[in-house]
Amino acid sequence: MSIQKINIPSKLSLFSDYFNPRVAGELNGQQVKLVKFQGEFIWHSHANEDELFYVLKGKFDMHFRDQIITLEENEFLIVPRGVEHKPVASEEVAVLLFEPAGTINTGEMSHELTRPTLENI
Amino acid sequence: MSIQKINIPSKLSLFSDYFNPRVAGELNGQQVKLVKFQGEFIWHSHANEDELFYVLKGKFDMHFRDQIITLEENEFLIVPRGVEHKPVASEEVAVLLFEPAGTINTGEMSHELTRPTLENI
Numbered sequence: 001m002s003i004q005k006i007n008i009p010s011k012l013s014l015f016s017d018y019f020n021p022r023v024a025g026e027l028n029g030q031q032v033k034l035v036k037f038q039g040e041f042i043w044h045s046h047a048n049e050d051e052l053f054y055v056l057k058g059k060f061d062m063h064f065r066d067q068i069i070t071l072e073e074n075e076f077l078i079v080p081r082g083v084e085h086k087p088v089a090s091e092e093v094a095v096l097l098f099e100p101a102g103t104i105n106t107g108e109m110s111h112e113l114t115r116p117t118l119e120n121i
Numbered sequence: 122m123s124i125q126k127i128n129i130p131s132k133l134s135l136f137s138d139y140f141n142p143r144v145a146g147e148l149n150g151q152q153v154k155l156v157k158f159q160g161e162f163i164w165h166s167h168a169n170e171d172e173l174f175y176v177l178k179g180k181f182d183m184h185f186r187d188q189i190i191t192l193e194e195n196e197f198l199i200v201p202r203g204v205e206h207k208p209v210a211s212e213e214v215a216v217l218l219f220e221p222a223g224t225i226n227t228g229e230m231s232h233e234l235t236r237p238t239l240e241n242i
Contacts, residue, residue, distance in 0.1 A: 005190050005198045027171035027199045028221050030151060050148035056195075064124065074129045074177075078148045083124070098219060100149050 019113050022121035033097040041087045044107035051079045051099045058093030140234050143242035154218040162208045165228035172200045172220045179214030
């Protein structure tokens with residue numbers, strides 16, 4: 001049996017680049033991803049995927065067209081499909097994402113920040 | 122727009138009973154559940170659902186038929202469908218679960234610990 005636990009701080013120590021999610025687990029067609037970022041991402045939405053953001057360390061602001069929600073450690077937010085959003089972090093933040101396998105980080109937008117394939121970690 | 126963040130420690134403070142998961146979020150047909158427990162659960166498996174256990178506070182032992190994995194804070198484990206498992210905690214632990222909506226806590230087993238319907242929190 002190849003069941004192994006994943007230690008999140010230890011996985012986070014393996015990379016330092018921003019806006020480049022790693023895949024840390026997969027179940028039921030969904031993936032658990034880990035990402036670090038600082039600065040401003042782009043406005044985008046996902047036509048067919050809801051997306052969960054859970055703050056592991058630090059904090060960031062999730063911008064919506066009609067509000068901004070500050071997400072701090074041990075808080076999560078679900079962005080429903082079709083809803084435009086833009087993550088912005090004034091300092092480095094580490095986030096766990098839970099979303100369908102194959103979800104593209106920039107959604108319907110093609111951009112230099114788009115990461116069509118992700119590394120497993 | 123009804124998007125709201127979820128603060129996990131604050132949700133955990135709302136209940137104290139064991140082996141009775143609450144639903145804290147739903148996306149893509151999956152649910153985020155919060156559960157506290159201490160003591161020994163029952164051996165069971167889920168025919169069609171993989172199940173993620175993420176330790177928020179405390180620690181517990183996940184028993185498999187061929188090994189025991191101790192899960193501590195900030196660690197997670199994915200139990201693939203069909204694999205028998207039994208969570209055991211010597212002290213209280215708080216765990217986040219990710220799994221398909223409708224997953225029954227005791228899987229294929231009917232037991233006094235079975236919780237066929239779960240409260241939202």
